Amino acid sequence: MTNQSAPLSDTNAPAIDPVRTRREQLAHFGQDLLEATESLTPIAPLRNRLEGMTLADAYHVQTVQLDHHTAGGRVLAGRKVGLTSLAMQKQLGVDSPDFGFFFEDMVYGDGANIPASAFIQPKVEPEFGFVLKEKLQGPGVTVEQAAAAIDAIYPAIEIIDSRITDWDIKLVDTVADNASCGAIAVGAKPLDLDPSALLDTLCSLVIDGVVTGSGNGADVMGNPVAPLAWLANVLADEGVALEAGQLILPGSFTKAEPVTAGSTAVADFGPLGSLTIHFTD
Template identity: 50%
Template sequence: MDPGSVEKAAAALLDAYATGAPIAPLTEEHPGLTVPDAYAIQLAQVAAWTADGARIKGHKVGLTSAAMRRQFGVDQPDFGHLTDGMFYAEAAPIDVGRFLQPRIEPEVTFVLGRPLSGPGVTVADAVAAVDFVLPALEIIDSRIADWRITLADTIADNASSGGVVLGARPVRMDGLDLALTGCLLHRNGDLVDTGAGGAVLGSPVNALVWLANALGERGVGLEAGHVVLPGSVTAAVPVAPGDTFTAAFGGIGTVTASFGEAAC
């Protein structure tokens, strides 16, 4: 894809954010859209955000569970960028109108205590770089109409990022087996799904390793203090105005995200 087409595609996605109107899949307009093309489109949006003052606070890994890959018909993980404007506090209702087609995902989240750069990152390297973990609820969203995404579509759309709510109690990884960490996801008090860390590439740590090496191939490293969302332990659940979600993780704690009505 030539640079002009990359900028045009990025502009269409940025316009979807601004107008709240999703667009047709990019792969329909560009049938030959490749994964490298899609990451170029993602980075063009990131450049626009940072030019407007946004700060990169971390990354997310998407499509790490078999359930999510089946749900969206894709066959490998991807990554996206997290900016400072994507983080929401537990205590404040989230305006659901800020999103187009929001869904919720429970995740065990890493906060790094030291830089981590690939390629060649091992599980031991990744564990040593983690300061602590937190329970999190990621809000995924799509600027692609009706979630009709291929892998290239979701990569171009910043890995379908929307926002994230982090729990407030940090937990050290000592003694935790994240592969065996279970999760109960409730919506408005009703249990809607269950999962475990093993659904995330066998362990959320494996997703961190994958991310560090995938970024390293592009000359990018993870920084101390960065937040890494490694992927959902359940399938994504649609969000409606007025919903309250709580994820409870064994040995890690709980996190709650409450959604208000859409602002006029």
């Protein structure tokens, strides 16, 4: 029986804070991605789970994971810029770059044997690896200033991986998922290359002896140093600088190619050098 004297609503109840509720949901997404990384069990696209999810929301989810890892003692080794080539933007159906992070325990060397089972659905991309000789902090960093901050240029391969089921991603999904970063491989020796020659430098991705794609530096956002300047300026909005000694990957020359156990991937810079990695069971 209904108590007719009971109030229809509690006027003293605290109002719902939609901002806090959204932030709680984003924090939950971050935990979901952390668990997916640990369990190697992908999750549904985040864009379908939060109406009107924005790029700022996605970077908040990414930061939840970064803060979790650094609080646990992992050491930041550098940053990656992704989706800087037309090939990668077409492959993922986006029209702007993104960025993510990687830790020292995610970096492999030339000739490394890398367990394919450590990833969910890995692909590889050939890239430059810029090691910085000085701090680079925006806003207002120019391409010229970014080039002057580069100490050495290494051959690199990014292993991208998606914690989102079947690579069913849009920009907010990949950004939240740490720009789909899985691991990094970097050569032992720098390329004998001046930053002024980057635009014309050729690189091919070779999988099991077959060239699957080729490009030059100009295919990386018109100038591969441009993503470095872009990253320094974007991070400045959060009060974050790129530090001396960090490794920065500016984006791929080609579209990404899948790899499995038994695959060998090479970033071939011709006479300048190369980087080879092997995927094991």
